[in-house]
Every structure is written in C-alpha cells, then in structure tokens.
Amino acid sequence: MNSYSVIIAAHHRAHLLERAVRSVRNQAVPGLQIIIVSDADAPAVRQLARTLLTGDDLYIERFGEPGPALSRNLGIAAAQSSFVLFLDDDDTLSENYLMQADRYINSDISTVYYSDFIVINEDREANLIDYNSAVKFSLDGRHQHEVFVKNFIPNSALIYPAAAIKTKAFDATLILNEDWDFLLNVLQDCSLKYMPVLGPNIFKTDRSRQDRRGSVNDHRLAEICLALYQKWPAPDEETRLARQNLFAASGITLPLELF
Numbered sequence: 001m002n003s004y005s006v007i008i009a010a011h012h013r014a015h016l017l018e019r020a021v022r023s024v025r026n027q028a029v030p031g032l033q034i035i036i037v038s039d040a041d042a043p044a045v046r047q048l049a050r051t052l053l054t055g056d057d058l059y060i061e062r063f064g065e066p067g068p069a070l071s072r073n074l075g076i077a078a079a080q081s082s083f084v085l086f087l088d089d090d091d092t093l094s095e096n097y098l099m100q101a102d103r104y105i106n107s108d109i110s111t112v113y114y115s116d117f118i119v120i121n122e123d124r125e126a127n128l129i130d131y132n133s134a135v136k137f138s139l140d141g142r143h144q145h146e147v148f149v150k151n152f153i154p155n156s157a158l159i160y161p162a163a164a165i166k167t168k169a170f171d172a173t174l175i176l177n178e179d180w181d182f183l184l185n186v187l188q189d190c191s192l193k194y195m196p197v198l199g200p201n202i203f204k205t206d207r208s209r210q211d212r213r214g215s216v217n218d219h220r221l222a223e224i225c226l227a228l229y230q231k232w233p234a235p236d237e238e239t240r241l242a243r244q245n246l247f248a249a250s251g252i253t254l255p256l257e258l259f
Contacts, residue, residue: 001102003031003082005162007075008089009068010036014044016090016124021052023092023201029099033057033081037071039064056080069170069178076165082107085159086179092201093156094118100197101159109161110190112183114139115199117157122203136198144192147183148234149242155179156200164190176224184232222252229259 006024010017017036024034034057038045041061049059058078064070072086083105087093097115105113120134139153146152170182226247234240243259 001030002105002107003033003080004029004098004159005033005035005075005079005081005084006087006093007035007037007072007079007084008087009071009075010038010042010045010089011066011068012040012042012045013089014042014048017045018048018052020087020089020092021048023094024087025052026095027093027098028096029102031081032098033079035060035075035078037062037075039066039068039071065172067172069172069174073169073172076162076168079162082162083159084162084165085156087156087200088202090203091156092203094198094201097197097199101195101199104193104195104197105159109163111161111193112164112186112190113159113193113195114153115157115159115195115197116140117154117199118201120201120203122205124205134201139194140196142194144194145235145239146242147180147187147192148232148239149246151177151180151183153183154200154202155183156202158183160186161190174224176221177228181228181231184228188232222247222250226254226258234259 008017008020021034024032034053036049036053037060039062046059046061053059060074060078062071062074076084101113101115116136116138118134118136142152164186168182168185170178174181229243234243240256240259244254244256247254
C-alpha cells in the first residue's frame with residue numbers, strides 16, 4: 001500500500017480542527033502521517049495536536065502572515081510519505097477514503113489523482129449541521145481539460161505524488177484561487193486521473209454573511225482568473241476559446257490573445 005501525508009493548515013478553530021484530524025485518524029491505513037501547520041499562537045490548537053498526533057505526525061507553528069498557502073508549503077517540505085493531500089481544518093475525509101483510493105493509485109510520480117466529494121451546509125453559530133442539504137458531487141465524465149478553464153476540483157479532493165510537488169509552492173500573494181494556481185503549476189509536468197471514490201466532506205457556511213475568506217474577495221475573481229490564464233497559458237486553441245467564452249458569458253469581452 002502507498003503511504004500518505006495529510007497536511008492541514010490551521011488557524012485557531014480547534015473544535016473544527018479536531019473533527020478534521022479524527023476523520024484522518026479514522027482512515028485506518030498504515031503509514032499515515034498527519035501534519036498540522038498553525039499560522040497563529042493558538043494554545044487550544046497546540047493542545048489538540050499533543051492529544052491526537054502520534055508517531056511520525058507533526059505539529060508546526062509558524063510566524064509571519066496568516067493564511068493557508070505558507071502553511072501548506074511548510075507541510076510539503078515536511079511530508080515524509082509518497083503521496084500528499086491537503087485538508088482544510090473545517091472539512092473531513094469520508095470513511096475509508098484512502099483505503100479505497102489506494103486501489104487506483106500507482107507509483108507513477110507524474111499522475112495527480114482526484115475523487116468525488118460531498119458538500120454539507122452548517123451553521124457554526126448555532127452549531128448545527130444540515131445533513132439534509134448534503135449534496136454529492138460526482139466528477140465522473142468531466143473533461144479534464146476543463147480545469148484549465150475553471151477549477152472544478154476542490155483542493156481536498158486531490159492526491160499529489162510527493163515527488164511532483166516538492167519543488168512547487170502555493171503562491172502566498174494570491175488572495176483567491178491559490179489552490180487552482182498550485183494545481184495548474186503541477187499539471188505542467190503531470191496528468192490528471194479520476195478515481196470513482198468518495199473523498200472529502202466539504203462543510204460550507206452561508207456565503208452571504210461574508211465571513212469566508214473567498215467571499216470577501218469575490219469582486220476580484222475575474223481579475224485574478226485572467227492573471228492565472230496569462231500565467232498558465234492554454235494548452236490548445238479549444239481551451240483558449242473556452243476561456244474567452246467564460247468571460248463573455250459574464251459580460252466581459254476580451255481579445256483571444258489574452259487567453
């Protein structure tokens with residue numbers, strides 16, 4: 001069986017982090033390494049790490065600017081396993097995910113794997129989880145080149161070969177889409193492969209409350225998307241046209257050479 005390191009970028013929220021860590025611990029696969037990287041002096045997170053981490057697991061507390069990008073980069077450098085996946089501190093892994101995924105993963109270091117996922121709504125103020133609104137998203141049949149137009153794969157639904165990402169880094173200067181930027185970077189040297197298994201559970205809060213990192217920067221989405229298009233050129237003419245059409249559908253007409 002392959003070995004896996006799960007990197008969790010933490011920012012306070014010890015009660016949510018505990019849920020995430022326990023979901024990883026319950027995977028029951030041999031050689032599993034959990035790496036928690038906290039971007040703050042958070043005693044509750046530190047105590048949780050002392051309680052739940054064992055063996056080759058790591059707890060790293062860093063200084064500097066908060067945010068998941070730098071934390072994930074430290075986790076990549078510290079990972080000791082053959083494959084790496086990233087989990088947000090408020091999400092979880094589905095039961096037996098890694099055991100099932102391992103059946104599709106070989107030792108090829110030029111393949112990035114991705115899975116299906118579930119989105120679950122929760123109200124964190126009321127401590128309520130609405131399982132009635134849980135929706136499974138199957139990525140079966142999606143054309144993989146779509147990822148060069150719009151990212152349809154959540155960061156936590158990806159499994160990367162460690163050897164393919166040791167020289168890569170999340171861009172900490174991006175306020176949006178650093179996960180997509182990282183994936184496009186890796187795909188300069190790797191290909192994608194779909195796994196028909198259920199991967200992460202992604203917990204969502206009400207976006208209109210503007211308490212999520214992405215939602216407060218929604219107004220800059222088109223600007224950052226175009227910057228990523230120019231940073232990572234389209235692999236073919238069909239993709240360039242698809243990028244142009246995506247902007248046109250939002251009422252933004254731009255010349256093809258920008259894509």
